[in-house]
Amino acid sequence: MSELQIDISKALSFVDNTNYQDILREVEQQHEVLMSKTGKGNDYLGWLQLPSQISNDLISRIKEDAEEIRSSSELLVVIGIGGSYLGSRAIIEALDKPFSILQEEWKNPKVFFAGNNLNSDYLAGLLKALDRYNYSVVVISKSGTTIEPALAFRIIKNHIELKYGKPNASKRIIAITDAHKGALKKIAEKENYKTYVIPDDVGGRYSVLTPVGLLPIAVAGFNIDDLLLGAKKMQDRVSLKSDLESNPAVVYAAIRNALYRNGKIIEIMVSYKPRFHFFVEWWKQLFGESEGKDGKGIFPTGVSFTTDLHSLGQYIQEGKRNLFETVITAGRPIDEIEVPHDDLDFDGLNYLSGKKLSDINIKAKLGTIAAHIDGGVPNIQINLTECSEDTLGQLIYFFEFSCALSGYTLGVNPFDQPGVEAYKKNMFALLRETGE
DSSP states (O other): OOOOEEEOHHHHTTSOHHHHHHHHHHHHHHHHHHHHTOSTTGGGOTTTTHHHHSOHHHHHHHHHHHHHHHHHOSEEEEEOOGGGTHHHHHHHHHHSOTTGGGSSSOSSOEEEEESSOOOHHHHHHHHHHHHHSOEEEEEEOSSSOOHHHHHHHHHHHHHHHHHHOHHHHHHTEEEEEOSSOSHHHHHHHHHTOEEEEOOTTSOGGGOTTSHHHHHHHHHTTOOHHHHHHHHHHHHHHHHOSSOGGGOHHHHHHHHHHHHHHTTOOEEEEEESOGGGHHHHHHHHHHHHHHHOOTTOOOEEEEEETTGGGGTTHHHHHHSOSOEEEEEEEEOSOSSOOBOOOOSSOTTSOGGGTTOBHHHHHHHHHHHHHHHHHHTTOOEEEEEESSOSHHHHHHHHHHHHHHHHHHHHHHTSOTTOOGGGHHHHHHHHHHHTOTTO
16 A cells, blocks of 8 residues: 655654653644634635545546547646646646657647746747647636736737637636636636636645646646545545554654754755656645744745755755755656666766666665764655655645644644735835836
């Protein structure tokens, strides 16, 4: 059975055991608060039972619409920002083979993302690609007025209507938005788009297991049934009120908070697979928006090793000792490569001839962990037996549940994000200034 495992043995030596046990008891109390839905932000707990309560009718509809897109389009453009795109991108890129876009035949539409920045070159380049291929659009926004996705949708809507004509363009656009209100809801009704609802009780960063994430993932050709099954396994596992000391979500929340109270205020998420880059980005938003408030919170950041050992490795090894690492390991690679023999051996690497590159990567990981621990960096390891829809579903729910527990243990509301409005006020004030 593929099951997520957590190893905190290389972090416990950096905290006092008595203090850790006390914090473990605190997290166990917050587990009760979370499961009884009596804590802060309890009106945003729709994600809590989502894997077990999502309806078969909704899953079937998502699959049908995904198949329709797959039959008519070579590309899918997902328009959204934050939780509206990070979850689906994290799963798609973790499961997709590197350089699959360069293969002669595409088995599934390629998924591209827009509305997550205000860069003209990015969007102009995308539009040029859309000139050449048949495409569909999934636009995701609760309000329809967040500036990045709203502007991107306005521009791409104009492009798709010019390319296909307005009636046909409307058949190629699906809106995922509020059930009752908002600008995107009004546009969808006016233009007769197919729509899906973002549940009122699920915040954006917890929405990957709703149509927000499931529809793009299904279009990309991945198995959403297995994704939900993996999430359901983890839901069953971490929701149990018995044996909480072996509950991986409780353990992760406890060791994070123990390290935080011991001055470790930065958590570095580490992966040795480049395809996990956007999973780390999703994790950063989940924990950053959930915990960073009231002058509190662990700062979440990420690296891709071994690449970043040649940029940030020096700081991690010998810089300020206020950080810890969480390393994700996700099984063997899909394709193995062996190091060939070279008669010249000018690089001196013939001793590695015949070895698998993945085995060398593992040795690099083990050596790095040992060096960083010696350098005063605590290390948490999260291990998956493989990288699949099932294990990624487990990982998603594990982090969501852990984040809620950790936020409650910090004493904050893990389901709001009041601070994100500050920059928007300034930006809109500057945009409305005259004479610019």
